[in-house]
Amino acid sequence: MHLSSSTKKSGSTLYLLVYVDDIIATESSCTELSNLISTLAARFSLKDLGCLNYFLGFEVISSATGLFLSQRKYITDLLHKSGMANTKRAFTPLFASAQLLKDLGDLLPCPTEYRALVGSLQYLSLTRPDIAFSTNKLAQFMQHPRTTHWSSLKRVLRYLAGSCNKDWVGDKDDYISTTGYLLYLGSTLISSWSSRKQRFVTRSSTEAEYKALADTASELLWVLSLFTELGHMPTTNPVIYCDNLSATTLSVNPVFHSRMKHIALAYHFVRENVQKGKFRVSFVSTDDQLADILTKPLLHPRFDSLLSKLHLSSRSSNLQEDINYNN
Incomplete structure (x- = not known):
C-alpha cells in the first residue's frame, strides 16, 4: 500500500494491530504515526484515544523499563461475578497432590457456571502463565464437571484473589502427557x-x-x-x-x-x-x-521460585508508582 512505501522512504516502520474495529498503531519513530492517523480518519470514522492504556481487557502501563501488561480489572470483575471477591487467599492454583479425575465426585447439577468461569480463565491465561496448567486441566472436564473439579476451580479463583498484581504420564485418566x-x-x-x-x-x-x-x-x-x-x-x-x-x-x-x-x-x-x-x-x-510451572501442580516453595524467575511474583517500586499514578 502507499503508506508502506512512504514509510520506507522516511526510514521508519509502522506497525498496526487490528482486532475488528479496534486498532493499535505504533512506529519506530514519531514522524509517520500522525500521518497514518490522518489518512485513516479521512476515509473512516475514527476516534484517536491517545496513548495505549487499555485494550481488549488488558491494562497497558508504561514505565522506565518498558510496558507492563495486566488483567487486574478483568480478575477483579471475575471475582465479583463469581462471588469470590473476599475469599481466603491460596498460594498456588492447585494442590501439588491434587487428583483431578473425570469420574471422581458428584456431577454438578448445572455445569453452566463452571464452563463460563473456565472460559474466563482461558482468556486470563494470555497474561498469566502461572494459571495455564490449572486452566488447561480444568478445561478437560467441561463436558461433565464434578464437585471435585468445582472445588479446584474455586481454588484457582482464591489464588487469583491473592495475586491480582502480578511430567510424563501425568494424567491418571488416560495417561497422556x-x-x-x-x-x-x-x-x-x-x-x-x-x-x-x-x-x-x-x-x-x-x-x-x-x-x-x-x-x-x-x-x-x-x-x-x-x-x-x-x-x-x-x-x-x-x-x-x-x-x-x-x-x-x-x-x-x-x-x-x-x-x-x-x-x-x-x-x-x-x-x-x-x-x-x-x-x-x-x-x-x-x-x-x-x-515445569506449565506441566504439573507444584508445592508452594517451588511454585513461588518459578514465579520469581518468570518475573510474575512482584513488581518493582518504580512500576508500582507508575501504576498508582495511572489509576
Whole structure:
C-alpha cells in the first residue's frame, strides 16, 4: 500500500494491530504515526484515544523499563461475578497432590457456571502463565464437571484473589502427557506459552519430551517468521532448553535409534532444523526448567521460585508508582 512505501522512504516502520474495529498503531519513530492517523480518519470514522492504556481487557502501563501488561480489572470483575471477591487467599492454583479425575465426585447439577468461569480463565491465561496448567486441566472436564473439579476451580479463583498484581504420564485418566513451553525474547517472557495435553499416549519419557520439543520448535519457528516479516532478523541462533537428556541427544544425533522407530516422522523436523542451523537444543537440569510451572501442580516453595524467575511474583517500586499514578 502507499503508506508502506512512504514509510520506507522516511526510514521508519509502522506497525498496526487490528482486532475488528479496534486498532493499535505504533512506529519506530514519531514522524509517520500522525500521518497514518490522518489518512485513516479521512476515509473512516475514527476516534484517536491517545496513548495505549487499555485494550481488549488488558491494562497497558508504561514505565522506565518498558510496558507492563495486566488483567487486574478483568480478575477483579471475575471475582465479583463469581462471588469470590473476599475469599481466603491460596498460594498456588492447585494442590501439588491434587487428583483431578473425570469420574471422581458428584456431577454438578448445572455445569453452566463452571464452563463460563473456565472460559474466563482461558482468556486470563494470555497474561498469566502461572494459571495455564490449572486452566488447561480444568478445561478437560467441561463436558461433565464434578464437585471435585468445582472445588479446584474455586481454588484457582482464591489464588487469583491473592495475586491480582502480578511430567510424563501425568494424567491418571488416560495417561497422556502434558506439553509446556515458554518463549523468551532476550530476558523478557513474551506472550507465547502453552500448557496442553498431547494427543496420544507415549511409550517412554523420551518420546513424550521429544513431542513436546517438536511443539516448542514449531512455535519458535512461527515467532521467528513473524519477527522476520516485521524486519527484525535474529542475530544469534535461538536455543531450546530441554530437561530430558535423551530427547536432547535425539534432536542432534543423525543416527535413528532403533528404540525410537515408533515416533512419528513428523516430529523429526526438530532434528532437521537443528542440522540446518535454525536453532539449537540444549540440556537443562530439571531444577532449572521454568516450563515445569506449565506441566504439573507444584508445592508452594517451588511454585513461588518459578514465579520469581518468570518475573510474575512482584513488581518493582518504580512500576508500582507508575501504576498508582495511572489509576
